[in-house]
Amino acid sequence: MTPDQDKAASELLRFYADAGVDALLGEEPVDRFAEPAMTQQPEAVAPATERRAPLMPPLGAPRPQAPVVAAPPPPEEAVMAAREAARKAATLDDLRAILERFEGCALKATAKRLVFADGNPQAQLMFVGEAPGRDEDIEGLPFVGRSGKLLDLMLKAIGLDRTHVYIANIIPWRPPGNRDPSLAETSICLPFIQRQIELVNPKVLVCLGKPSTAALLGVTDGIRRTRGRWLAYRNGEQEIRAMPTFHPAYLLRSPLEKRFAWKDFLAIKRALSS
Numbered sequence: 282m283t284p285d286q287d288k289a290a291s292e293l294l295r296f297y298a299d300a301g302v303d304a305l306l307g308e309e310p311v312d313r314f315a316e317p318a319m320t321q322q323p324e325a326v327a328p329a330t331e332r333r334a335p336l337m338p339p340l341g342a343p344r345p346q347a348p349v350v351a352a353p354p355p356p357e358e359a360v361m362a363a364r365e366a367a368r369k370a371a372t373l374d375d376l377r378a379i380l381e382r383f384e385g386c387a388l389k390a391t392a393k394r395l396v397f398a399d400g401n402p403q404a405q406l407m408f409v410g411e412a413p414g415r416d417e418d419i420e421g422l423p424f425v426g427r428s429g430k431l432l433d434l435m436l437k438a439i440g441l442d443r444t445h446v447y448i449a450n451i452i453p454w455r456p457p458g459n460r461d462p463s464l465a466e467t468s469i470c471l472p473f474i475q476r477q478i479e480l481v482n483p484k485v486l487v488c489l490g491k492p493s494t495a496a497l498l499g500v501t502d503g504i505r506r507t508r509g510r511w512l513a514y515r516n517g518e519q520e521i522r523a524m525p526t527f528h529p530a531y532l533l534r535s536p537l538e539k540r541f542a543w544k545d546f547l548a549i550k551r552a553l554s555s
Contacts, residue, residue: 356465359385363469367476373402376476380453386469388462392454394421398477400447405553407483408432409474410528411492412452414459423448428529432489435529435542439550447481449474451496467496479516485552486514486521490528498523504531505538509545511552522552 354362362385370376377397383389396413399422408424416426424432436442452462452470462470474497478486488494491504498512507525514523526545527538 354385356469359465359469360472363472367472370476370480373398373477373480376473376480380473383473386454386466388452388454388456388466391457393418396421396423396450396453396455398447398449399423399425400443401445402447402481404445404447404481405484406441406445406487406549407447407449407478407481407485408487408489409478409493409497410448410450410489412450412462413455415455418455423450424529427533431529431532435546438543439546447483449477451493461492467492471496478514478521482516482519483521485549486523487549488523488525490531491525493528494525498525500525504528508541509548511548524549524552 363383366379366383367376370379377395380395380397389395392413396417410423413423414426414428416429417423423429432448433442436446451467451474453473456462456466478497486497488497491507494504494507495501497514500507500512504525504527508527509524512523512525514521524545527535527542532539532542
């Protein structure tokens with residue numbers, strides 16, 4: 282090897298060392314730029330004992346029957362069935378049992394459990410959100426995750442806790458992946474929450490977020506325009522004072538809006554004491 286070649290080899294090794302190369306791939310040098318040799322590989326033949334069974338059963342053998350899965354009824358039929366079932370509930374326990382048996386909403390098949398309600402059924406104050414999330418689906422209670430903890434703090438700020446309120450959702454089953462419920466799913470579940478409100482008969486009803494406000498009060502404006510306004514919820518022949526306000530999950534994303542929610546909760550406190 283000439284001095285120039287020796288110098289070039291040393292510089293190349295130094296370059297490899299600086300690049301982090303510290304091991305050889307093999308004892309013999311390999312030309313990575315050479316054309317690969319074309320060799321004929323024999324076809325692998327599985328032993329006779331490992332060959333798959335025929336896809337079709339032998340002639341005359343009974344064919345396996347696929348399990349029959351009942352499809353949910355069309356939305357219009359499911360809404361009518363929900364209205365009829367909700368009317369039969371004389372108590373909250375009846376309503377819960379009816380929901381446990383109800384098969385008209387496909388969300389029931391994907392949720393872990395029914396999320397019916399939490400709190401005091403005799404309370405004068407009732408909160409209604411949209412649908413349960415992951416934590417609620419696991420525990421079977423509404424508002425037990427991060428948004429629920431914030432709601433507890435908001436209640437504590439006006440001297441209340443869950444023994445003084447009743448909490449439920451429009452949708453009693455968690456939508457897959459916490460997606461928004463569809464209009465059909467909301468329509469199917471609406472008769473049940475309406476009957477729930479009738480049976481509780483609170484003095485004040487609070488709709489948490491725009492979906493709850495739209496479903497129960499028929500107001501489709503943005504929640505920032507409707508929050509803090511006293512509206513009327515028709516409970517049979519009676520009217521319940523109702524107020525839309527921000528959902529706690531929204532306040533977690535937009536903490537600056539908490540100052541408006543605080544005003545709403547002070548108004549709710551005054552309404553309860555009047």
